[in-house]
Amino acid sequence: MSARVPEPGQPARPIAKLAWxxxxxxxxxxxxxxxxxxxxxxxxxxxxxxxxxxSAAAAPPREQMPAPKALPRPVETHAPSEKPAxxxxxxxxxxxPYMPASPTANAPTGxxxxxxxxxxxxxxxxxxxxxxxxxxxMDVKDAKTLRRxxxxxxxxxxxxxxxxxxxxxxxxxxxxxxxxxxAAAQRYFDEETASSLxxxxxxxxxxxx
Numbered sequence: 001m002s003a004r005v006p007e008p009g010q011p012a013r014p015i016a017k018l019a020w021x022x023x024x025x026x027x028x029x030x031x032x033x034x035x036x037x038x039x040x041x042x043x044x045x046x047x048x049x050x051x052x053x054x055s056a057a058a059a060p061p062r063e064q065m066p067a068p069k070a071l072p073r074p075v076e077t078h079a080p081s082e083k084p085a086x087x088x089x090x091x092x093x094x095x096x097p098y099m100p101a102s103p104t105a106n107a108p109t110g111x112x113x114x115x116x117x118x119x120x121x122x123x124x125x126x127x128x129x130x131x132x133x134x135x136x137x138m139d140v141k142d143a144k145t146l147r148r149x150x151x152x153x154x155x156x157x158x159x160x161x162x163x164x165x166x167x168x169x170x171x172x173x174x175x176x177x178x179x180x181x182x183a184a185a186q187r188y189f190d191e192e193t194a195s196s197l198x199x200x201x202x203x204x205x206x207x208x209x
Contacts, residue, residue: 127157134168138200143175167197174205181205 097108098117115121130153137145150168154160170188173181185205189198202208 138171141175143172146172163195164197167195167201171200171204
């Protein structure tokens with residue numbers, strides 16, 4: 001019995017069926033591989049997650065650092081107000097200031113005279129300064145300036161404790177050449193033997209040295 005040969009134009013059914021079966025088998029194998037790989041990845045991820053959870057549970061709890069405390073704000077301290085500067089009176093001879101009278105006053109820097117300044121001291125200083133101005137005017141024979149300071153001297157020191165005002169006025173009269181000034185000067189020189197102006201009356205009024 002001879003094999004049946006397919007007629008021309010008739011498809012070979014067994015070969016087509018075999019190819020179809022092979023395609024299905026290959027698809028099943030590929031699907032199985034992909035499914036297994038997906039399962040393996042999911043399993044690995046699950047195990048890793050489980051391991052991380054167990055590690056976190058086994059690790060000792062971290063100590064919470066206390067929140068930093070706010071530092072107290074520094075208390076603003078105001079420097080004590082400076083004491084007002086004391087108006088010092090200089091000594092006519094050396095120009096040094098005096099120690100202030102008030103214990104709370106600022107002491108001057110540098111050399112000072114030890115006793116404090118009081119109103120009485122200030123008055124004495126002004127009197128000495130006025131007398132010095134009178135002597136300067138007398139030395140240069142400036143009668144006008146001599147009378148000007150003599151007016152202030154009489155106004156501020158009417159008591160004339162040193163008995164000088166009469167002598168200065170007499171010398172001013174002599175410098176101006178007023179009548180009777182020489183005779184008055186002679187009386188002053190003869191009578192006021194304790195006056196510190198006696199020798200100046202002798203020089204400016206009586207022609208002495």
